[in-house]
Amino acid sequence: MSGGLYLNVAVSGLLTGLIYGLSALGLSVIFGVIRIVNFAHGEMMVLGMFATLVLFRALGIDPLLSLPLVAAALFAFGYLLQDLVVRRVAHLADHMQFLLMASIAVMLISVCLMLFGPDAQNAQVSYGFDSFAIGPLLVDKVRVYAGAAALVVSGLLFAFFHYTPTGKAIRACGDNYTGALVVGLNVRRLYALTFGIGTACLGAAGAIMLLLVDVHPYLGPSYTLLAFIIVIIGGMGSLPGALLGGILIGVSEALAGVILQPSLKSAFSFGLLILVLLVRPQGLLGKVAR
Amino acid sequence: MIARIIESASPRALALLAVVTLALLVAPWLVDSYVLSVLIIVLYFAYVGQAWNLMLGFAGQLSLGHALFVSLGAYTSAALFIKFGVPPIIGVFAAIAMAVVAGCLIGYLGFRFSIRGVYFALLTIAFAEFTGIIVDHISWLGASSGLFLPVKNQQSNDLLNLRGSPTMFYYVILALTGLAFALCSWLLNSKLGLYWQAIREDQEAAEASGVPLFRYKMIAVAISSGLTGIGGVWYAFYYNNLFPETMFKTSQSVEIILGSVVGGVGTLFGPILGAFVLTPLGEVLTAATDGMHLDGVKSFFWGFCVAAIVLFRPQGLWPWIYNVLGLAPKKEGER
Numbered sequence: 001m002s003g004g005l006y007l008n009v010a011v012s013g014l015l016t017g018l019i020y021g022l023s024a025l026g027l028s029v030i031f032g033v034i035r036i037v038n039f040a041h042g043e044m045m046v047l048g049m050f051a052t053l054v055l056f057r058a059l060g061i062d063p064l065l066s067l068p069l070v071a072a073a074l075f076a077f078g079y080l081l082q083d084l085v086v087r088r089v090a091h092l093a094d095h096m097q098f099l100l101m102a103s104i105a106v107m108l109i110s111v112c113l114m115l116f117g118p119d120a121q122n123a124q125v126s127y128g129f130d131s132f133a134i135g136p137l138l139v140d141k142v143r144v145y146a147g148a149a150a151l152v153v154s155g156l157l158f159a160f161f162h163y164t165p166t167g168k169a170i171r172a173c174g175d176n177y178t179g180a181l182v183v184g185l186n187v188r189r190l191y192a193l194t195f196g197i198g199t200a201c202l203g204a205a206g207a208i209m210l211l212l213v214d215v216h217p218y219l220g221p222s223y224t225l226l227a228f229i230i231v232i233i234g235g236m237g238s239l240p241g242a243l244l245g246g247i248l249i250g251v252s253e254a255l256a257g258v259i260l261q262p263s264l265k266s267a268f269s270f271g272l273l274i275l276v277l278l279v280r281p282q283g284l285l286g287k288v289a290r
Numbered sequence: 291m292i293a294r295i296i297e298s299a300s301p302r303a304l305a306l307l308a309v310v311t312l313a314l315l316v317a318p319w320l321v322d323s324y325v326l327s328v329l330i331i332v333l334y335f336a337y338v339g340q341a342w343n344l345m346l347g348f349a350g351q352l353s354l355g356h357a358l359f360v361s362l363g364a365y366t367s368a369a370l371f372i373k374f375g376v377p378p379i380i381g382v383f384a385a386i387a388m389a390v391v392a393g394c395l396i397g398y399l400g401f402r403f404s405i406r407g408v409y410f411a412l413l414t415i416a417f418a419e420f421t422g423i424i425v426d427h428i429s430w431l432g433a434s435s436g437l438f439l440p441v442k443n444q445q446s447n448d449l450l451n452l453r454g455s456p457t458m459f460y461y462v463i464l465a466l467t468g469l470a471f472a473l474c475s476w477l478l479n480s481k482l483g484l485y486w487q488a489i490r491e492d493q494e495a496a497e498a499s500g501v502p503l504f505r506y507k508m509i510a511v512a513i514s515s516g517l518t519g520i521g522g523v524w525y526a527f528y529y530n531n532l533f534p535e536t537m538f539k540t541s542q543s544v545e546i547i548l549g550s551v552v553g554g555v556g557t558l559f560g561p562i563l564g565a566f567v568l569t570p571l572g573e574v575l576t577a578a579t580d581g582m583h584l585d586g587v588k589s590f591f592w593g594f595c596v597a598a599i600v601l602f603r604p605q606g607l608w609p610w611i612y613n614v615l616g617l618a619p620k621k622e623g624e625r
Contacts, residue, residue, distance in 0.1 A: 094352055094408055099600050110590035228415070232412060263426070270420035273416045274416050277412070278403050
């Protein structure tokens with residue numbers, strides 16, 4: 001019995017971990033190329049969740065169907081944010097960049113508060129309580145769909161970065177900024193694109209996440225910290241690393257919630273983060289820092 | 291040391307400093323209790339901002355987890371007082387010890403394993419959040435329902451037990467701010483401070499010139515965390531309640547660093563100026579948006595102001611005001 005319980009919990013953690021991974025991809029892409037840590041990460045994801053909620057409430061669109069719309073909207077937001085604001089702090093010290101992103105985070109929380117109020121809200125889909133039974137396994141339908149959607153979006157992202165000229169150009173910017181300028185790449189536009197892609201990941205992750213959790217404006221900071229943990233464990237700037245880190249954290253949090261206490265699960269993640277920072281600061285799949 | 295500062299400053303700067311100091315000394319007689327409470331918060335942030343600034347502004351090490359040191363100082367002194375009746379005047383030494391040990395542990399791990407820049411900052415966040423979750427589960431410290439100090443009658447001021455009127459807390463935090471300022475200005479011009487600035491400007495060059503990086507970075511973290519821990523003691527006895535849910539959070543750390551960054555990192559007056567700008571700004575925004583009855587308006591403008599300062603005054607307000615007011619001494623070779 002208890003073995004079955006752990007297996008169930010682990011599978012559900014794995015599926016949640018895929019969404020964590022997708023969201024962390026957004027952070028990783030931006031840091032890997034622009035070298036800016038997006039401290040407004042979680043808040044942007046919450047923005048995506050609220051956008052999905054609005055589409056669900058007003059037009060009855062299923063969160064998974066509104067995913068492309070929300071991702072596109074967040075892409076535009078990220079593109080403009082980088083091109084109009086973040087670009088101007090690229091030459092400043094780490095703490096100034098941090099403060100800018102933190103103040104953007106505060107503004108995003110405030111906007112969500114003004115528009116939606118402080119209460120937790122959710123999108124109740126018709127298949128919300130269904131589940132698949134595979135042998136002894138009993139997996140929530142929403143979680144399966146959510147994990148699958150996260151996997152599909154991540155796959156598209158990998159394909160984009162590896163097979164399209166634009167994707168390759170963005171990776172070139174990340175590998176060698178000066179070199180990218182020398183060969184005539186439009187770095188400014190590529191940076192804006194990168195930021196847009198990063199926030200689009202968050203929009204997608206937010207849309208999927210709304211299937212699993214209730215959304216409220218103060219949800220952001222915990223997602224920001226979670227994404228940091230995942231990205232550092234997986235390796236900053238490494239895309240497979242973000243997914244791997246997401247799965248690791250998803251599974252270990254789920255198991256820690258059962259074996260220890262649910263409220264201690266994030267202490268477990270932070271402990272894991274400290275361990276990885278000390279033993280392998282570049283992360284599991286990261287390259288050695290330049 | 292004081293003679294040298296007076297010598298090197300312009301008459302205008304000295305006059306301004308004298309007026310501000312005098313105004314702060316007599317403020318409790320001039321202002322009402324509301325303004326006094328705002329001034330108290332201003333000075334608290336000036337103090338912890340100064341302590342944080344020592345680490346980043348002087349020695350170049352970015353910490354985003356200073357809430358940890360405030361909280362450790364606060365919890366240590368409060369627990370000693372509540373559980374064992376140890377007065378804060380003695381408890382403060384335990385608080386300093388706790389904060390310094392935590393700071394040195396983070397510093398040791400970070401610097402030994404050469405975790406730098408953003409990664410070091412994230413390490414400090416991780417330690418603060420981790421400790422917060424642990425404290426959240428220690429029922430002896432009140433866990434998530436909080437730790438409360440007994441509030442007795444406030445008729446007399448008991449300095450040794452830090453029980454008394456807002457005016458007493460005002461003078462305590464004013465004295466702390468003054469002492470921290472004096473300590474920092476002495477350190478900045480000492481050999482130690484010069485080593486720190488060498489590390490801040492170019493770590494490799496400093497190492498090549500024979501500056502023992504590890505030792506001096508550790509000293510910076512130790513002093514910074516110890517000073518912040520003292521701030522935590524004051525915090526605990528002023529507010530009388532501590533919740534891990536807010537104390538250890540990154541948002542608390544952000545509040546600590548905000549004044550320094552807005553005022554000017556690496557300057558002596560920056561943290562003080564920043565606190566004097568930001569806290570009243572928050573109060574004004576509260577008053578201005580109070581009638582709108584809409585959550586989030588205040589914090590939106592707050593974030594907007596901070597973003598504007600980052601974008602338009604990235605060096606902080608102090609260097610700018612310094613020039614505008616013409617405080618620079620008319621001497622060659624000085625900025």
